[in-house]
Amino acid sequence: MLTSSASRTAAPPASADTDRQAPTAGALLVVGFVLLSLNTRVAFGQIGPLAPIAHFGSATVTVLGLLPPLCMGLFAPLAPVVRRRLGEERGLLWASVVLVAGAILRVFGMPGLYAGTIVVSLATAVVNVLVPVLVRARFSHRHVGTMMGVYALSMGVGSAIVAALVAPVAQASGGSWQLAVGLAIVPAVLAAVGIAPQTRVHRPRPATPAADAAAPRRHVARTGLAWSLTAFFGIQTLAFYTALAWLPSILIAAGTSRTVAGTCQAVLILGVAAGGFLAPVLAAPRNDQRPHILGTVLISAAGFTGLLLAPNGPSALWAAILGIGLGAGQALPGVLYARRGTDHDHVAALSTMAQTCGYLIAATGPALAAVLHSTTGSWTVPLAVVIAALLLGAALSMRAGHDSR
Incomplete structure (x- = not known):
């Protein structure tokens, strides 16, 4: 499933190199990818179930529902900059760290909820762009569909699990929506921990535009x-x-x-x-x-x-x-x-x-x-x-x- 860095720089197919990859490295990549995927939409599925318990007004629900897609659109152009400077693996790690910070910020009252949602959306925008690149770079051609399917399935499962827990947690804590929103911190931390080992993989940095000048491509x-x-x-x-x-x-x-x-x-x-x-x-x-x-x-x-x-x-x-x-x-x-x-x-x-x-x-x-x-x-x-x-x-x-x- 894994492709080595040598396979991406050499002309022949990488099947032989792939087969010689350590099983532990492959397992770490898959586990890290799943943990990252589980976390990607968790924060966005919490507001709907919490609204009746926390007595959020319609304006609050509307704005908190509008912020994620709006911010993901506005911040998506940051992802290529992150990739050029850090590469996919380090870019995803730092995005996960920023997402943890946003998840923590969301528990600090209504201002924190709004600001944290923006921060989480920024980090998610980077993850959204880098994941297809990571899948193409690190998994063999025949596994691209499976891993993108795992990504989508994990997003849904992670969001559904946390969405199902927020209402009971809020009710058990006497209506504290902050504690329920704080549940998103756990998968965010797991995602950062899961993807961290991949930063040790040494791969060539993405080529700069100047390096590709001999073969220009239309924007x-x-x-x-x-x-x-x-x-x-x-x-x-x-x-x-x-x-x-x-x-x-x-x-x-x-x-x-x-x-x-x-x-x-x-x-x-x-x-x-x-x-x-x-x-x-x-x-x-x-x-x-x-x-x-x-x-x-x-x-x-x-x-x-x-x-x-x-x-x-x-x-x-x-x-x-x-x-x-x-x-x-x-x-x-x-x-x-x-x-x-x-x-x-x-x-x-x-x-x-x-x-x-x-x-x-x-x-x-x-x-x-x-x-x-x-x-x-x-x-x-x-x-x-x-x-x-x-x-x-x-x-x-x-x-x-x-x-x-």
Whole structure:
């Protein structure tokens, strides 16, 4: 599974070197990668379950829901700078340390909660960009899909576990939301400890632009590939954050009980974890990912369509379908960056642009849905708009699914 540094600098395949890698080194890499992945979305899933207990106002919930995608979009361009200076492994370690600091800051009252969420989002933006580069650099070609699937699955599992614990912890501590929010410190520390051994791996620093002057490459923003990747990631993430923010409200407005709506939210998260694992595993071995892009979009649209046409019907089924589609839409871009990128620098550039623009697009989703709902008095128009955006995204994303070099 591991590829040695020599294999990346020599022309022949690295299978022989890979087989001679110490099993302990490979196990440490996998364990560290899983611990890093488990932590990546933990802090963002705490506010929803805590809101009723901590008596957070709607404005607080809205802002704390808006900050992560907005900040991840704004701070994603920092990742290539971090990578050039530190490399992927050290970059991920320092991002994990910053994330620990942000998780600690979040327990210091409301100002700390806001500021810590920004810090956590900054660190997560760097992790999001560097993970596909690390996977391409450190794992063999045949394991790229599996490891991106593990990344997505672990994100969902980590977020679900902590989200399930925050309410009981807050209630057991007499309504202290600070203690419940502090749960995020534990996986953050484990992630930093888990990735730390990888900083001992000596690999060549990423080439500087001057070193590559003999083979200039157009800026990614001038390529149709980058914009196609951006369209796919941005629209899928817009749909993801919209569903995450408003699914319970949509179901309750249709007459579903709060208990059932909460259960459906849990089903959605489990579906996201399942879809996030399956999509990369199925897509990565193929040369053409257009069928997987189309399938992801159609499954997501089917879930939203079920909520639109029959919200009182099998709501848990719609939540499961929606979760699988949206989870696939969050994980599949990582495979596309790795498969479409010509080298590690290109992978990082594609990932940075798609996530910078994509998260900024996504940040508008929950707010736009709220405005449309307030204006029309129902969830019909917001759901229809999201479905239309997904179908438009399918057409715009086809270039991202295949090589045209």
